[in-house]
Amino acid sequence: MTQPRVGIIMGSQSDWPTMKEAADMLDALGIEHEVKIVSAHRTPDRLWDYGKTAADRGLHVIIAGAGGAAHLPGMMASKTRIPVIGVPVQTKALSGVDSLYSILQMPRGFPVATMAIGGAGAANAGLMAAGILAVNDPDLAARLDKWRADLSASIAEEPVRD
Ligand code: RP5
Numbered sequence: 001m002t003q004p005r006v007g008i009i010m011g012s013q014s015d016w017p018t019m020k021e022a023a024d025m026l027d028a029l030g031i032e033h034e035v036k037i038v039s040a041h042r043t044p045d046r047l048w049d050y051g052k053t054a055a056d057r058g059l060h061v062i063i064a065g066a067g068g069a070a071h072l073p074g075m076m077a078s079k080t081r082i083p084v085i086g087v088p089v090q091t092k093a094l095s096g097v098d099s100l101y102s103i104l105q106m107p108r109g110f111p112v113a114t115m116a117i118g119g120a121g122a123a124n125a126g127l128m129a130a131g132i133l134a135v136n137d138p139d140l141a142a143r144l145d146k147w148r149a150d151l152s153a154s155i156a157e158e159p160v161r162d
Contacts, residue, residue: 008033030140038072066102070098
């Protein structure tokens, strides 16, 4: 099996329906990835180990999704130099604005590239990871260019007026 270049991590099983959109995007672009549950609060030792070993294991990008007090992406960014893309998972109580602010408002020195709330953000995290990897991977760059061109081509010039 090929060494995964992207790690998708999430705080809970309940984040999977959102984070699946990132995994699906990576699959569509042929990017090897792994998927793990790593919680900043419930499994802090697992978070520490993951961050400590990520670079040596060959990961290039980490996509981290969490909801509510969403500390996972930021804590992961504090533990590894690998770029961390954060996905705010939509919550029932505050619609994901809590997740968004928790992930976005990082202190100077430890950035997290924060996506939109929910599925669109997770899909875009996959595309962002692809764009980062494509800098040094011409085959992937070609696949990403085609994906973008196909999306553009699928947009009708005029709306259906019903
Ligand atoms: C966070 O708490 C997770 O990322 C999840 O979005 C949220 C709720 O988790 P569960 O109570 O559904 O396991 O840590």
